[in-house]
Amino acid sequence: MRQPLIAGNWKMNGSKASADVLLRCVVAGSGGVSKSEIAVCVPFPYLYLGEQTLYGSEVRLGAQNLCTESGGAFTGEVSGSMLADFGCAYVICGHSERREYHGEDEASIALKLTRAIESGLTPILCVGETLRQREAGETEAVIAGQVDGVVDRIGIDAFAGIEIAYEPVWAIGTGLTATPEQAQAVHAFIRNRIAEKNTSIAEKLRILYGGSMKPGNAAELLAQTDIDGGLIGGASLNADDFLAICLAGEQTAA
Ligand code: PEP
Numbered sequence: 001m002r003q004p005l006i007a008g009n010w011k012m013n014g015s016k017a018s019a020d021v022l023l024r025c026v027v028a029g030s031g032g033v034s035k036s037e038i039a040v041c042v043p044f045p046y047l048y049l050g051e052q053t054l055y056g057s058e059v060r061l062g063a064q065n066l067c068t069e070s071g072g073a074f075t076g077e078v079s080g081s082m083l084a085d086f087g088c089a090y091v092i093c094g095h096s097e098r099r100e101y102h103g104e105d106e107a108s109i110a111l112k113l114t115r116a117i118e119s120g121l122t123p124i125l126c127v128g129e130t131l132r133q134r135e136a137g138e139t140e141a142v143i144a145g146q147v148d149g150v151v152d153r154i155g156i157d158a159f160a161g162i163e164i165a166y167e168p169v170w171a172i173g174t175g176l177t178a179t180p181e182q183a184q185a186v187h188a189f190i191r192n193r194i195a196e197k198n199t200s201i202a203e204k205l206r207i208l209y210g211g212s213m214k215p216g217n218a219a220e221l222l223a224q225t226d227i228d229g230g231l232i233g234g235a236s237l238n239a240d241d242f243l244a245i246c247l248a249g250e251q252t253a254a
Contacts (some may be wrong), residue, residue: 002206003230004036004222004249005163006237007062007124009092009210012043019046023053025239030059034252035248036229037088038235041124044078047086054087062090062124062247065098068111072120080119092231093123093145096169106149114154117161123207124163124231125150126191131170140189147193156197163206165231171211173233175203180220180227183209187226215244222252 014022019042041062042050050061065079066202083091093116094109104112109125116123127146129139143166151159166186168178178186187207195202208230209221221227230251235241 002204002228004253005039005206005208006036006246006249007039007041007090007092007165007208007229007231008096008241008242009041009064009231009233010043010046010236011064011097011233012238014043014046016049016063019043019049019121020053022239023050023235027057027059029239029243030057030246033058033243033250035247036246038246039248041090041092046130046225047083049086051087054166056154059088061087062092063088064092064095064110066091066093066121067120068108068114068115070115080115080121083116084119084121085105088121089162091121092121094150095126096128096167096172096180100169106146106153110153111149113150113158113162117158122161122163123216124165126165126210126212126231128167128169128172134168134170139186143186144189144193148191151194151197156201159194159198159201159205163208163229165208165210166190167210167231173212175212176220177212177214177217183221184224184226187224193224213245215241215248218245218248222249 039060039062063083066080098104113123129142134143140222206228206230209227210232213230214235
């Protein structure tokens with residue numbers, strides 16, 4: 001049985017003051033969550049605050065990106081070992097916003113996954129199709145390309161230390177959510193794709209759903225067989241909403 005992971009993706013939001021309050025509220029409310037794992041992926045400048053505030057709690061710290069290189073003359077970049085130094089457990093890789101606005105592709109994402117694993121971090125690899133691709137019936141082909149493009153570069157064994165987040169691009173920040181059936185179908189497709197290479201890794205692999213998950217739809221999504229948690233954007237900026245999603249995960253966890 002896979003333990004659910006509910007991870008917040010704060011994106012580029014907040015201030016020192018609001019991050020402080022949000023972190024404290026999540027820690028304070030996390031006591032009622034025992035079966036699921038909780039993580040918050042904060043902007044780089046708030047990592048130190050996150051490390052301090054989450055210390056001693058069950059809430060794990062994460063980041064939203066890392067450099068393809070392990071260190072050196074790469075102005076403006078942040079390495080995996082720096083994230084680990086701040087106590088990060090997770091790092092998001094290949095989010096659709098980074099694919100779209102920063103030109104990330106399978107080659108650079110594969111490098112980031114490798115750097116993350118080398119640094120002792122667990123990467124959360126994001127995959128997902130656009131609305132145009134879904135309407136053209138290309139969802140499975142797109143997801144297969146995104147998964148295979150990484151598996152072919154770093155090998156299937158690396159997936160023992162990776163989480164995948166299925167995030168339909170058309171559902172991110174739009175208020176549109178994949179139906180539980182639509183999401184389950186893609187999650188099962190991803191698991192089968194991995195199982196073609198290694199059944200034991202596929203069975204243990206956590207596949208999170210992301211895309212306008214909120215308190216009102218979380219329970220139904222998280223109840224699906226192959227949905228093992230959520231990557232939460234907008235709703236993770238409100239502690240009550242985020243914690244309500246965590247509690248919804250509790251009902252479906254073993
Ligand atoms: C995300 O960007 O990872 C995400 C899931 O965003 P939202 O929940 O706001 O759709």
